[in-house]
Amino acid sequence: MEGLPGGGSKSIYNFGNKSEKERFEDVEGVPLSDLSLVAHEMEHQYDKEKGNQSDATDSNNADDPSEQRAVKTENEARKLEGLPLRTTYGGRKVPTNPQNYIMPTPQPKENKIKKK
Numbered sequence: 662m663e664g665l666p667g668g669g670s671k672s673i674y675n676f677g678n679k680s681e682k683e684r685f686e687d688v689e690g691v692p693l694s695d696l697s698l699v700a701h702e703m704e705h706q707y708d709k710e711k712g713n714q715s716d717a718t719d720s721n722n723a724d725d726p727s728e729q730r731a732v733k734t735e736n737e738a739r740k741l742e743g744l745p746l747r748t749t750y751g752g753r754k755v756p757t758n759p760q761n762y763i764m765p766t767p768q769p770k771e772n773k774i775k776k777k
């Protein structure tokens with residue numbers, strides 16, 4: 662994931678990379694799905710867009726609150742798909758309630774689709 666301050670953010674991932682899926686399953690002990698991966702990366706983007714990365718570290722490991730939050734959101738996708746929940750990052754346990762987790766806020770009323 663990368664981006665410039667105020668300039669949005671972007672993620673690059675090759676969904677056809679079979680060896681990455683196999684590596685993930687070996688390390689984390691749960692299957693990787695496209696939706697769970699998208700949810701994980703979207704949490705990173707959401708954190709960035711909300712200015713919620715002050716506690717993020719450069720280490721990208723189980724101690725990084727940014728990764729802990731991404732795993733928590735990833736698990737919401739896993740629940741939808743009926744997949745086992747991910748409890749680790751890099752094979753190490755992550756907390757289920759990471760610090761500074763922001764739930765997405767409801768859309769303002771004027772943005773909601775009106776039912777007729």
Ligand SMILES: [Zn+2]
Pocket residue numbers: 701705727728731
């Ligand atoms: Zn991540």
